[in-house]
Amino acid sequence: xxxxxxxxxxxxxxxxxxxxxxxxxxxxxxxxxxxxxxxxxxxxxxxxxxxxxxxxxxxxxxxxxxxxxxxxxxxxxxxxxxxxxxxxxxxxxxxxxxxxxxxxxxxxxxxxxxxxxxxxxxxxxxxxxxxxxxxxxxxxxxxxxxxxxxxxxxxxxxxxxxxxxxxxxxxxxxxxxxxxxx
Numbered sequence: 001x002x003x004x005x006x007x008x009x010x011x012x013x014x015x016x017x018x019x020x021x022x023x024x025x026x027x028x029x030x031x032x033x034x035x036x037x038x039x040x041x042x043x044x045x046x047x048x049x050x051x052x053x054x055x056x057x058x059x060x061x062x063x064x065x066x067x068x069x070x071x072x073x074x075x076x077x078x079x080x081x082x083x084x085x086x087x088x089x090x091x092x093x094x095x096x097x098x099x100x101x102x103x104x105x106x107x108x109x110x111x112x113x114x115x116x117x118x119x120x121x122x123x124x125x126x127x128x129x130x131x132x133x134x135x136x137x138x139x140x141x142x143x144x145x146x147x148x149x150x151x152x153x154x155x156x157x158x159x160x161x162x163x164x165x166x167x168x169x170x171x172x173x174x175x176x177x178x179x180x181x182x
Contacts, residue, residue: 004085004095007076007107009116010144015074016048016123019140025049026135029071032064034098036079036090037113045124047116048138053077053094061094069102078109078116119148122166141167 015031018024025031033050035042042052054062069075075098079091085108095106109116117124141163142153148168157163158172 002099002102002105004092004099005105005107006083006085006110008110009119010147011107012047012076012109012116013120013123013141014143015076017140017143023135023138023140025138026132029068030073032067032069032072032075034064034075034077034094035113036061036077036094041080041113043126045117045126047078047113048123048125048127049130049135050078053090061090061097063097063101069098072102072104074107075102075104076107076109079112081112081114082108083111083115 012033016025018030031049033047034053035046035050036053037046039052042050046052051064054064056062063069067075077091077095077098079089079094082089082091085092091108091112095108099106139160140157142151142157144151151167151169153163155176158174163169
């Protein structure tokens, strides 16, 4: 048992935006993001790439069948509003089941979907399944250093008007020696 820990919304944002040539989200051993809310809430909107945590007929959460928890780097569970590890919310109950077989700590999103989607509304979606091409096409956002104030990104991200609008970026600092000013 690896334990449970809280995951700050900015930590999940940064995990979702890790990339080299392609997004790390295409790596099946990188992230399992589970939504422990009711099906109707999940269908209405959820965090990009999240899968719905399923329950059996007794209301006990099930381990996702296609996920190898022993190999995963990150497993993050969220519900609507959990903000501590005490209590008996859906995210806690789901994480306890997953903790039994995981080698890494199971993270619970602090503040749940409500807080994350308030900070990062551009990461909400209704898409349930992504093809490999769609996963490769996901463009990562810059890494967040200070919440909603300071980001570190590359030249493409600095020039992307959608990213500038979504993150409300008003100024850039160029620290490269080989690229002209923007």
